[in-house]
Amino acid sequence: MLFSQLIWASVVGNLILLGLTYYFVAKLIKIKLEVDRQYIKTLFKHALPYGLALILNRFYFKIDMVFIQWVSGNHQAGIYAVALKLMEIIAVIPVFFMNSALPELTNSFVNNKKRFNDLISKCFRYLSLIGMPIMMGGIAISFALTFIITSPQFLSGYHCSNDIRELHQTQEMAALQCPQVHLDKTFSMESAHSFEYFYGSDVALQIVLVAIFFVFLNSLFGFCLVAMGKQSKLLKINFYCLIFNVLTNLAVIPYYGFVGAAFTTVLSEILILFGTYFYVKKFTGYVQKLGETLKIGLISLIMAVAVSVLFGVLYPIMQNIATLVVILFGVVIYVLMAVRIGVLDIDEFRKIV
Template identity: 25%
Template sequence: MNGARKLAKNTVILFIAQFLGYILGFFYIIYCARYLGAENFGILSFAIAFTGIFGVFMDLGLSTFTTREVSKDKKLAGKFLGNTILIRSTLSSFIFLIIVIFVNIFQYPPVVKNIIYIITLSTVFAVAADIFNSIFQSYEKMEFRAIGQILNNFFLLLGALIAIIFKLNITGFAFAYLIANLLFFIYSAIACIRKFVLPKIEIDFYFWKWALLESIPISIAILFSIIIFRIDTVILALIKGNIAVGYYNASYKLIEALMVVPIVFSTAIYPVFSKLYVYSNDSLSFSYHKSFKYLVILGLPIAAGSVALSDQIILLIYGTEFIESSNALKILIWAIPIIYLTYIFRILLISINEQKLLLIILSICIIFNITTNIMLIPYFSYLGSSFATVLTEFLSLILSIYFISKNICKIEIKKIVIKPLIASFFVFIVANHFKNSLLVAILLSTLIYFGILFAMNTFSESDLIIFKKIFNRE
């Protein structure tokens, strides 16, 4: 299978899995938010954000590092798998203890403490599952990872429905996360051992030292990324309370769902970038340019259409109790086209061993993000957090473009962006006009968007060649 078709296969598989997973997750969020209400939904969201920040230290970038190295040499799979199991078991135990100490020092209410403990344990299993998912990714066999993601979200939704049927409290929803991630871990371990490689269980301290030294810059980059995504929720909870967190996260969960595109694409392209960096810089540059173009085309109309339809989207999903979240969505949605691009920049930098450059970008952004949240939240509450998120992502985009253009390869941004931007303006006009009929607005604006792109000759001959290679079965 040629490179274009393999990438397309993996991208489609992951997209279908993420799409199905997000549909399941979508219903989970609906049931969870409607049943728990803004305050309890805010507590659960806070616990997930809080443990997500600490969860990075359970992995320390070893999953990403394993994917990169095993992609280059499959013979290392068993050694990486066995050693990283031991490393992460040690790290997870230590971080769990740190979290227990932390939440007791800050004297959170008992219900919040219990939820944090349960979500932390579920994070331990999720991180453990990533050990095996990194092997699936390095072999470019994304179907195994995809099945695991679907199962994870299915059991999460099932747990929520059981909690509602038996009228359980917020603790029942937290246990849904724990059980879903435990089953996800069990599936991933069995699939990896049966289909790919047995872990070579050993204590190789030389390997541990090498792996940790190489992966720590990656882990810091991941940590900074997660802090940028999650710290707003933590700060908002401290300053404005759980109700504001509930309103904010109702919109933020929709943003996370829309991030399926860059997550899927970057997951599929990461091993490809890693190999091209070794064998062909020209092919790497070509792939980077095309990735940038396609993600711009996908990101801009989503933002434009969502601004027009924000009220209808929030009412449909959450009901009238969360209508205030629509204003946050109108702001937050502009992070989507930016995030689509920053994801591919970060994957590119990690693929070519430029983690230090990525750390510089993220260090600047995290300082900016925390500062803007602290400045804006007291005056604008969750809307301040929304502005801070978009501004931070925009700063990340500017810095990424600057550093990559200066040190790696330049890209003609205006030439790529102008046509999708014009077409997205018409998406907003059409969606706003037909906003009382959500399905009609989405379908009609999508047709008009791509019709305008084709009319303006947005897709070049090389784009058409790529599409033909992807769909050619001969």
């Protein structure tokens, strides 16, 4: 019943969004429903490659979950699903950013190629400014982040065979405590010992966060191809990436489980980056300089180390609240460092978005 209510809530929410959008657009322009076959044909011709590219992208994004469940079982699939869901949520950020920048990119590509290249450079810098600290900071506190949104059975550590929700971080403690744990048929696992170590969603998240950084950059060059009217190239890139992803997952998942799938996701995003950048450079002559990116990487690393140290100090005192505190602390010191070294201009950022 609850699931059905959620579905209907989504439907109603989207209908309200449609109504509000129509209302505000109608105040700006006159809306008239009319069938224009020639326009529909032209629109379909230009939109189809991009639509197919998005479908392929979603397919490769989800296919590893199917393979993990098929080869390694529901347990590993559940562990990987946590990291993948976080990746889906965070991946919305660069899409929102580039949706804001797309009209200006399209206009400048047609009228001012130098302006177009300058916009790419600025968007690359700001997407790096957002994506890099998410990657490094997230890796630094991945265990804490995973613990907040999941249960102990999803975390890395020594899990008691009678109840995998019983978690210990040292073998000695597990050997002492696990034999005393009562059997829970729902959360027990088959094992020759009273405990077993396995990697959890926090490890999957650490690897997937690397992929997320490349997702940020891929959004830039993917939107650039759309602005240039080269959607067919994006379709080609995603097609080859899908083949690579499927073949690699089939090869590594039987041996490495969700860890292999996570690394495959990273490699897939890197391939997309190479492909999209190659075509942007080919058609515009744009060359990406990495000096500012290295600076961003340095301050992100400093922030991540500071956050990790502070979390170690605060967690015994504040427990899960420490995670929220160190995130806020990390954001503040990162922004201050970014402004200080000149890679963040607040006014410029506002103009782009």
